[in-house]
Amino acid sequence: MEDHTTGALVDRDEALPVIAGTQENDPRATISGDLKQAAFKAGRSLQDRLFSKILEQVMPMEDVSAEALSTSDKPNSTDNKRPAFSLPLMANNFRRFNARIGIVFLFQTRVERLLSWNKPSHTLSFLFIYSFVCLDPHLLIIIPLAVVLFFIMVPAFLARHPPPPSTSTSSITPYYSYQGPALAPAKTIKPASETSKDFFRNMRDLQNCMADFSDVHDATVSAFAPLTNFSNEKLSSAVFLSCTLVTSLLFLTAHLLPWRFIFLVGGDAGILLLHPSFHDFIQSVASDALEQIPDQGSVAGKKEKESIDLGEMPLPTSSRAVTLMGSLANISLDSDPEEREVEVFEIQYRSLAPYFESQWEHFLFSPMPYDPLSPSRIAGDRPKGCRFFEDVQAPTGWAWKSKKWELDLDCHEWVVERMITGVGFEVSGGLSEGGSTTGGEIGGWVWDLPPTSFRGDHDVASTSGHDDIDSTDPSRADDKKVQRKGKERAPLDYEERASTGSNIMGEWRRRRWIRIVHRVSMPTAQDKHELAGDDET
Structure with a gap:
């Protein structure tokens, strides 16, 4: 099996993923090279054709043109050219997609390293660039051109003009020669071979990406569905009323807000919060606060009747803000039914x-x-x-x-x-x-x-x-x-x-x-x- 495919954009910094097998002695053993090659070369085998025929009997194919006519008056010529569902075609498209998805995972890995302060110099450079763009949004149009210049064309030129091989035994830094003819062929992005380790890395990343998307989707639904689907009518009504008030205020005052400084402070604060030392700082502050709570317990008990806690900030019961929030929370839904x-x-x-x-x-x-x-x-x-x-x-x-x-x-x-x-x-x-x-x-x-x-x-x-x-x-x-x-x-x-x-x-x-x-x-x-x-x- 090949280690990697030349010219393929994949993340090669991590080890080859382990594929679980069905052997009784070693369930975590990896599949051998012959089995891997056979698994990907059998796309059009007899089993696939048989399963495709069975699937056609279970779910009969529908005419795409009839489906287009049922949805609209004019048939869509683009839909007529789309192929119907086919298991061999889907397997072939998955192999093609998996061989070319490495560039997406490479970009995702570099963004995660940039935001996780793996190299502080890179993260600080990104903060400066983001700050300049927030202060002067006209610089946003320069970013795509700068990416093309420094991340696509400059590496391509360096690949065509590599430094000459060093003949001395001393450690001398190689230098690039920008004069003369090209010494190497042009670098071309190629899909990963189906028998290479890069192909299996892409499969592992694609598997984990699907799991991450499912987890995020389920977490988002569980967090926002109770607020918006009126399962709890008082809570959803309060959210609806709050969104209505905020929308009305922003409609009148959106042009008065300093959006540049808001994005500047918000973005810089978000990236700084991702610094590893920030979590240690938060833990130390939380531990100090927990130590001071027993000393203030008697004082808080005396003022319990005179004030209420809104988060971590005590407010007097006579506060108008508390009265307003109470009126928002106690929305009357006992009106006469329709x-x-x-x-x-x-x-x-x-x-x-x-x-x-x-x-x-x-x-x-x-x-x-x-x-x-x-x-x-x-x-x-x-x-x-x-x-x-x-x-x-x-x-x-x-x-x-x-x-x-x-x-x-x-x-x-x-x-x-x-x-x-x-x-x-x-x-x-x-x-x-x-x-x-x-x-x-x-x-x-x-x-x-x-x-x-x-x-x-x-x-x-x-x-x-x-x-x-x-x-x-x-x-x-x-x-x-x-x-x-x-x-x-x-x-x-x-x-x-x-x-x-x-x-x-x-x-x-x-x-x-x-x-x-x-x-x-x-x-x-x-x-x-x-x-x-x-x-x-």
């Missing part, structure tokens, strides 16, 4: 068979009115719902506030709001279709108009599709008389039509029931865990 009105439609059915007088039969309670132009009815589906009122449940996150359902007698309002056509409904004043009275009772029913084959000369429908006759309007009554003029006999009223068996309604009718609900708090994961613990006890 209320909504839910509806359900009682649907009834009867047959329109000729010469057959059928009664209305209760069908079910449905969240939709099942009107003649509803999509489910056009598709030929039956209405969906439940048979009894007791089976109607409140929406998720809501609870019933009123004890019982109330009938909505003003059916004209919800019919017009939904722009339902082809129906007749009762109107105010106790009148129904045809203009006949119903004994002063209104049930809020909205019925379908019968088909054309079942309508007689006695049926009169409005142009809007609603059969809403109101005989209290004199002008409309006169119009009806004019329309009926010239006919052989007067129209039958509701009772006469019912006795003669004429159908004035369709197969379906419905009415609307309403009930008030209010929002309830959903149990959090902690509450569920506590409830589960109580059940176990």
Whole structure:
């Protein structure tokens, strides 16, 4: 196995990583060179192909073009050129990526050494450069060009013009000759070979990088999620209110703050805090503070009733700052919960068979009115719902506030709001279709108009599709008389039509029931865990 690949940018200062094996005698033994070479040369072996076929059966490939059309109106030509998932292709891309990722780990290692004061001269130089940039931000544009000059082009030129070999036995420092032709080939960055130690170092660094990212991700979520996801509504509300106040203040005063000095002091202080001797200083100060606490215990006990501790700074209870912070922490969340009105439609059915007088039969309670132009009815589906009122449940996150359902007698309002056509409904004043009275009772029913084959000369429908006759309007009554003029006999009223068996309604009718609900708090994961613990006890 090769020690390293010439021209590859990898971190070679650390030892070769140890790969754990499955041997019973020595579980920490390293894999031999033959096994390593075989492991990376078997990318297109029979096992990979077999596993890829099995994976295709478990997760069938989707058409990329169809997926692009489903997400947007115009297909993305870039997505059409992307290959589908393939295990051999993924293994090949991983090998290529791992052979070229060394430059990232090299940069990460040098940054860690720079900030950890491994070489104080380098860290101090970085502090001076950072301070100059903070004082004069225009120098920030020079940094990329300086990096290209001093870290890319100068090393490349020195590689082309190496110093001549020393022929003397004395220790003389070699010198570079900047004149004359180049003595060495140009330095080119090459990917690490799959059989070199650099490749395994990259694999080790990539493995550790993934673990570090996962740890940081989990720590960030565990730290910030309770503050922002409103699992604790008082805490999240206080954070939201604080962020709102700070945002409003910065919106007005951001241009007045000395940002140069803020970044200068903050950055220099952060780098100085990373110095190894600083931790020793903090530990010594903490130990001295712990020794003085027992001596001041009696004095603190006397002032406990007169002051409170805010961190490590005692404040009097009469302080306005404490009062303000207490008001922020004790946010009132006991306001009246949100209320909504839910509806359900009682649907009834009867047959329109000729010469057959059928009664209305209760069908079910449905969240939709099942009107003649509803999509489910056009598709030929039956209405969906439940048979009894007791089976109607409140929406998720809501609870019933009123004890019982109330009938909505003003059916004209919800019919017009939904722009339902082809129906007749009762109107105010106790009148129904045809203009006949119903004994002063209104049930809020909205019925379908019968088909054309079942309508007689006695049926009169409005142009809007609603059969809403109101005989209290004199002008409309006169119009009806004019329309009926010239006919052989007067129209039958509701009772006469019912006795003669004429159908004035369709197969379906419905009415609307309403009930008030209010929002309830959903149990959090902690509450569920506590409830589960109580059940176990």
